[in-house]
Amino acid sequence: MGHSHTHNHHHTHHDLKGRNLFISILLNILITAAQVIGGIVSGSLALLSDALHNFSDVLSLVVSYVANKLAKKEASFHRTFGYKRAEILAAFINASTLIIVAILLIIEAVKRFQNPEEIESNLVIWLSLLGIVANGLSVLLLKKDSKSNMNMKSAYLHLLTDMMASIAVLIGGLLMKYYQVYWVDSVLTFAIALYLIWMGYDLLKTSTKVLMLFTPDDIPIKQIVAEINAFESIKNVHHVHVWQLNEEEIHLEAHIDFKNDITLSQFDVILHKIEDLVFNKYDINHVNIQPEFGKDDAKDVIVQD
Structure with missing residues (x-):
């Protein structure tokens, strides 16, 4: 049996990711506390919904932070892969919470739209500006790593949607202040929720595929089998499995006759x-x-274990 693998350890980079996540957690705790108080005082559902979303972000960032720490732990006899899938699991949890929060926001937005209330717009405006600045800083901290790491992408998406939500709340606050259009609070909440679902669905689908050991979309198994079968000494390639363990590792397992x-x-x-x-x-x-020679087993490319 042959087994090849490569290991890439970037401890400094991991530490930098962890630091950026920790700073983002502190910023989001600040935003959440301010928006909860402001939402209650002003009566703004959009502000409270943004606070709820920010609170879900605090939880998701904590999950991402813990997963980032776990991913660095060494493998052992009891955990031969270590915690390499911790970040994939974190991405799945975070994408799920995005969608759940969005559904709750839609329900509340519909209720409030039917019974619009007067809102203290000045407080909404100032707190939305705080959200834009703090979330914008967090987005900049995580943007680079979000391109190559599913866990960091899930955290980045939470923060990006927060920033977009705060911009929407600011626009709503201005409209309420100068035009007394209070129903816009519910409409913006509904729009924020739809955006959350749109952003979360793709990440949920991707992380689910990895957790279910599905073949990565860009891996053509039939083509790979044909190319290996073309080797002069090889009679047959069968019992093939291809799966993605985490962001860095794709595994191929096969029997060769x-x-x-x-x-x-x-x-x-x-x-x-x-x-x-x-x-x-x-x-x-x-x-x-x-490797096999004359072994009596199923010769199909895909065999149900």
Whole structure:
């Protein structure tokens, strides 16, 4: 059996991600406390809904922070993969909370639209400005890592939607102050909620696929099998599994039936060629091959275990 893998440790980068997440947590606690008080005093549902969203962000950022710390822990006999999936799980939880919060906001927005109330717009305006500044800073802190890490992307999306929500609340506050259009508070809440669902759905779908061990969308298994089958000494490639463990690792597992009863050193040469092929063309960096000769087993590419 052949097994190849690569390890990339970026402790400094991990520490920087953790620091940025911690700063974002503190900023969101500040925003949440201010908006809850302001929402109660002003009577603004949009401000309270933004506060609820910010509170969900505090929880999601804490989840992301803990996952980021866990991901650095070493593997052990009881946890042979370590906590490498902690960040994927965090992304799934955070995407789920985005959608749940959005549904709650829609319900409240419909109720308030039917019975609009007068709102203290000056407080709404100032607190929305606080939200824009604090969330904007958090967004800038996490933007770089959000492009390459699903967990950081989930935290980034929470904060980005917060900033957009605060902008919407500011616009609503200005309209209420100068035009007394109080129903706009409910309309903006509804719009914020729809935006949350739109942003959360894709991340929820992606993280679910990883947790369910689905084949990554950009990995063409049939093509890979055909290319490996083209090796002169290989008779058949079957029992194939391809899955994504986390952001950095894609695994390929397969049984290979050889035409001749080759030696272990001959198998190693072929294994290295397979590793180079799948890594260079498909970014698969963990390869686990079970070599066989004349074994009586199912020869289908995909076999139900």
